[in-house]
Structure formats: C-alpha cells, structure tokens
Amino acid sequence: MTVNEARYILTVPRFQRAEAVANAVLADLGYPEPPIDLLRVADLLDCRVRYDTLRGPEGYTLRHHAQYFICVATDVDGYSPEVIRRKQNWTLGHELGHVLLHWDIPWNSTLDLERIPAELESVLEVEAHWCASRLLMPDYVFQSLDDVIPELLADKCGVNIAAATKRLKNLSWIVRERLQALTDLPLERVPAYFDFVGELPEKIWR
Numbered sequence: 001m002t003v004n005e006a007r008y009i010l011t012v013p014r015f016q017r018a019e020a021v022a023n024a025v026l027a028d029l030g031y032p033e034p035p036i037d038l039l040r041v042a043d044l045l046d047c048r049v050r051y052d053t054l055r056g057p058e059g060y061t062l063r064h065h066a067q068y069f070i071c072v073a074t075d076v077d078g079y080s081p082e083v084i085r086r087k088q089n090w091t092l093g094h095e096l097g098h099v100l101l102h103w104d105i106p107w108n109s110t111l112d113l114e115r116i117p118a119e120l121e122s123v124l125e126v127e128a129h130w131c132a133s134r135l136l137m138p139d140y141v142f143q144s145l146d147d148v149i150p151e152l153l154a155d156k157c158g159v160n161i162a163a164a165t166k167r168l169k170n171l172s173w174i175v176r177e178r179l180q181a182l183t184d185l186p187l188e189r190v191p192a193y194f195d196f197v198g199e200l201p202e203k204i205w206r
C-alpha cells in the first residue's frame with residue numbers, strides 16, 4: 001500500500017481519535033500522575049528511544065519490521081536546560097503520537113517519509129501534536145484552579161508554557177464544568193485575576 005491510496009487521503013485531523021488513543025495508553029499505565037513519564041509509554045509500545053545530534057529535525061521515527069526507533073535531538077540550542085528538556089519531552093510525545101496514530105504508513109526510511117504528500121504531512125503533524133498534548137496533559141490532570149494558570153500547568157505536566165497555553169484553549173466541556181464549579185469568576189479570567197491579586201479566586205457560597 002502507498003500513502004496515496006484512499007485510506008490515507010486525510011484532509012482534516014482526527015482530533016477525537018488522537019485523544020482516544022492517548023487516553024487508552026494512559027489507561028493501560030493506570031492513569032499515572034503528571035508529569036507523565038513518556039519512556040513508560042515508549043516501553044509499552046515497544047519503541048526504542050535514543051537521544052542524539054540530529055542537525056536539524058527535533059526528532060524522527062523509523063520502523064524496522066515491528067520495531068520502532070525514535071530519535072530525539074540533543075542539539076537544541078538557545079534555551080535553558082529545563083526548556084530544552086521539556087522540548088525534548090514534547091518531541092518524544094509527538095513521535096509516540098505518530099507511532100500510535102500512523103502505524104499503517106511506511107516508516108522504514110527517510111525516503112519513505114519524503115514521499116508523503118505535503119498536505120497529508122501537515123494533517124499527520126497536527127494529529128501527532130494533538131496526541132502529544134493529550135498524553136502529557138490528559139483531562140484527568142485538571143483538578144484545581146492552579147491547572148488553568150499556564151505556568152503552573154506547564155510545571156505540573158513538564159511542558160513548555162506555549163503547549164500549556166494551547167491546551168487550556170481546548171479544554172473539554174467536562175473539564176470546564178469541573179473547574180468552573182470551583183470559582184464564581186469566569187474560567188478565562190482566572191489567570192488574569194491570579195496575576196493581579198496573587199491568589200486564586202475561591203467559590204463564593206451564598
């Protein structure tokens with residue numbers, strides 16, 4: 001089969017599928033506490049992970065028979081060690097997303113990957129990012145108002161602030177209801193309130 005055949009004509013990302021697959025993996029691991037150790041996910045999927053100088057890409061995945069090899073770049077410059085560690089963790093989550101979601105496309109060599117049409121590749125990338133986001137910041141980690149502050153969520157889940165901010169823009173209805181019950185302030189205004197007052201807005205019981 002080639003990636004151009006009908007089953008791989010994807011024009012929109014399958015967000016629900018990406019989330020469901022991430023949730024299934026976390027269920028298998030017993031819903032671990034954040035920060036989620038992605039090396040446990042890699043073990044579960046029988047992926048070998050290596051950290052190496054890649055001179056360009058942040059990471060990539062190759063397959064040899066049933067074995068996946070994920071390589072994560074160590075030559076990530078211009079950031080603090082903690083930011084680099086979190087970027088590498090995100091890259092690992094992204095590559096695990098490809099393994100989980102895109103196991104039925106050719107991965108055997110970089111040449112195979114270059115044959116993937118650009119339009120399809122951009123959809124696959126969005127799906128892998130979505131899966132990484134759900135592996136590292138699943139619905140169940142959102143338990144208190146701390147979790148709607150991007151910096152606090154980022155620290156709790158071991159991700160960078162940009163990833164935490166984006167995740168917070170895509171909270172499910174169930175999570176929103178759970179957190180909104182904790183405060184009278186509209187949820188979107190909690191970070192600004194926290195910045196200004198220095199404490200989280202409590203629920204005012206009347």
Ligand SMILES: [Zn+2]
Nearest residue numbers: 094098125128
């Ligand atoms: Zn990718």
